[in-house]
Amino acid sequence: MSGKKQELPVSDKPLAAVESPMTETIKKKKKKKKSKHSEETQDVEVPQEVTNGEELSNKEKKKRKRDEKEMKKKEADKVPEDSGVSNGGESEQKVVVTGKDVEEAKYAALTSFAASKLPENVLDCCKTFQKPSPIQSHSWPFLLDGRDLIGIAKTGSGKTLAFGIPAIMHMLKKNKNGKGTRNPTCLVLSPTRELAVQISDVLSEAGEPCGLKSICVYGGSSKRPQINAIRSGVDIVIGTPGRLRDLIDSNELRLSEVSFVVLDEADRMLDMGFEEPVRFILSKTNKGKWLRNQQLMYLFSFFLICLIVRQMVMFSATWPMEVHKLAQEFMDPNPVKVVIGSVDLAANHDVLQIIEVCSVFPLQIISPPLTTCLCFV
DSSP states (O other): OOSSOOOOOOOOSOTHHHHHHHHHHHHHHHHHHHHHHHHHHHHHHHHHHHHHHHHHHHHHHHHHHHHHHHHHHHHHHOOOBSSSOBSSTTTTSOEEEESTTTTSGGGOOOSSSGGGTOOTTTGGGGTTOSSOOHHHHHHHHHHHTTOOEEEEOOSSSSHHHHHHHHHHHHHHHHHHTTOOSOOOSEEEEOSSHHHHHHHHHHHHHHHGGGTOOEEEEOSSSOHHHHHHHHHHOOSEEEEOHHHHHHHHHTTSOOOTTOOEEEETTHHHHHHTTOHHHHHHHHHTSOOHHHHHHTTOTTTSHHHHHHHOOOEEEEEESSOOHHHHHHHHHHSOSSOEEEEESOTTOOSOTTOOOOOOOOOHHHHHHHSOOOOOOOOOO
């Protein structure tokens, strides 16, 4: 026993049973690490989602702010209308200006009312507008300089103030130079009563702060109130050709001192058969331009400087040959021509006309039956 080593019994069980406690602890540690890693990743991912959401909301807010700013800018660019007249909505339309010396710096288009340097009382009627309409911004520099002008623009483009403001300035200069009588100085011809009344409303409002009086004359109403107003003294006469001729024939209206003449919607006036009355009325105004057109200026240049005082303005939606001939006869040989849009434009492209043809039979059904009334005395 003492000389021999004691042999330990060898077990038949595998070594894995001996190593199992260590492997379990390792597995537990690995599981803990995995769970910790998953928790950490979850903790990290949640705020990423939140921040992504916050970034999206911030982007949306910024986009909204940008859209609101753009909307405000667009609204600011829009200009209020002048009695149903767009005063700046046509800024994108093509504008063509032709005539003698039109490229001079003094005839540059006005970008604002302040650029015209007109008195405050003259611009009082424009205080609700932000800027002149295209026909106004291009016409005023020429008209304020005394040039004859042809304006081609559709109805509803601000034409009334395009010639109204220069007409007021023309009359104020005349009054300042010592015009003693109260005979009319400005004449506006209109094809219809409705248009004449509309022009009269605008010019009355524009002329009131300047102490200018206007009257509107048209057919279909009593002459007596119109005659009384003319006798009391007026500065501006707005009317239709028929009634104007009646008042001239009866010696109630004298146009010898008229030095600013406007033909509004000249194409319509000629289409309605008013060419002969228009020629008659124009012949009764100051004849200085007529003498100039007869080329007598070379012989009587000094006297013609005194006589050439009539300024002609013609507005039309189209430019037919009849209107062109009328302009050649009564206007300066080199008038300025301002075209807003196209020469071939109609009065208004936005008007849709629908014609429905009805047969006779439905009309007979709708009409009331014939009745007979017997009276016994």
